[in-house]
Amino acid sequence: MKKIISILTAVSLVACFFMGCGASKSTSNGGTVATDGSTSMEKVIGYLSEAYMEENNAVKVTYNPTGSGSGIKAVQSGSCDIGLASRDLKPEEATDLNGTVVAIDGIAMIVNKENPVKDLSIEQIAALYKGEVTNWSEVGGADAPVVLIGREAASGTRDGFESITDTEDVCKYNQELTSTGDVVQTVSSNPNTIGYASLASVKDTVKLISVEGVTPSTETIQNGEYKIQRNFVMVTKKNAKLSPAAQSFFDFATSSAADEWIIAAGAVPVKR
């Protein structure tokens, strides 16, 4: 079955290539763009591919949520056009692959409005989430227990947060909620809570805290001052050309036209 699909894809791509000869270069040529990789990038890639397919309805952009590592391997083996990784490429991967940052994931730390804490260091956040610090007074707050709000296992935001604060699998959550909205709602209703959420989904019902003295904002995330952030990377092969459709989608995703969709998906666009 897979073979048939890949043959069909190849045939249609070739056909498109010839058909596209006469057409202007900016319009894309149809076919399929296979993306594979990070589950955290689901929203970003979803928004981008939808926006792209709206304008180029001959092209189908597929997305296979397998994880950053598998996405990178898939590009290397050629089983997808564009790999998606929610981390930068390792040096050994970068020898034959190109990583292009399409968006930045900024994770904001939020507390209840009644909480006097304004700033935490990464170490303090890690200590809180590991359960080493259980009272807000130890980090400059009131004498109250700390309630840790997180996301369900393997949520993209949780994965990002835990990998940046180095607390993978050791967080002592009090609540594991299934959506960002739930996190914001819970933090806004309980003065003891601390939670994390994508910067774009933080509302003014909760208090945003600065990390190591830097308040998260589009600027501080773009210039790298704000620490709890990671890159969303599109991975391509160095020595092979993308198919016309894939190249066209890649160009769209890395152009400023993609910014509004990246913002809509809750991420921060790259500074151009």
Place this chain on the structure above:
Amino acid sequence: MSKIKKSSVMLENAMNCIFTVCGFLTIAFVLLITGFLVVSGLPAIKEIGLIDFLFGTTWASTAQTPSYGILPFILTSIYGTCGAIIIGVPIGILCAIFLAKMSNPKLSGIVSGAVDLLSGIPSVVYGLVGMIIIVPLVRETFNLPDGANLFSAIIVLTVMILPSVISVSETAIRSVPKEYEEASLALGATKTETVFNVVAPAAKSGILTSVVLGIGRSIGEAMAVMMVSGNVANMPGMFKSVRFLTTAVASEMSYSSGLQREALFSIALVIFIFIMLINIGLNLFAKKKER
């Protein structure tokens, strides 16, 4: 004459066929779901081991070294259901007695209208109300750091099982022959004595059915408890954040893969077996009633 008869016979046969097909369709669905759950639920149990799966106390499906023990979920579901039954059944039965015996028809109409409305509210709405009202209330009342725990879930479940407990018990109480009551009253018993010593025992099997229905409803509930229970795979405690069997499946299904996904099917199988046992219990009660 014979022509009309012939066409009516044909119609009769055709309809008969359709009824039979519809009847068997339901059986087919049941068999399909059962078969699917057994087939997709068994591999993970085999791989993890039945004892480790059912009695393991840690669930860490996405950790570096994953472990798949669902005892916390099983106990949470049982505790949550027991709690809801302990609080909800007395309230439900007393409400049913009020509706059937104590109040005037006008008031009865209003109250049973409200009960019907309660049963029609989608569970996500119960969850939302629980999350915004009950969770903070529990936190403040018991002076806890956090209100999302087993107790909040029990309260939400209690409210959710009330409609089925009330309506089934009410029907059972109403169907007790009036003569029983009249005889009791004629012997000089008060109304309360009559209700508790004559009517309620006579409606016993119906009331038990309502309890079993309540158990079924609360053990199968996922959405509402997911929003108020905190959803962490702890061993259950009254004021601890807990995860139910149903929520374990619901919260991880969307991104699971490999053994984790198979283990979720196994959890579904466990729920299914629980519900089956409850249904068998229900049928036993119903049969007793017939005799």
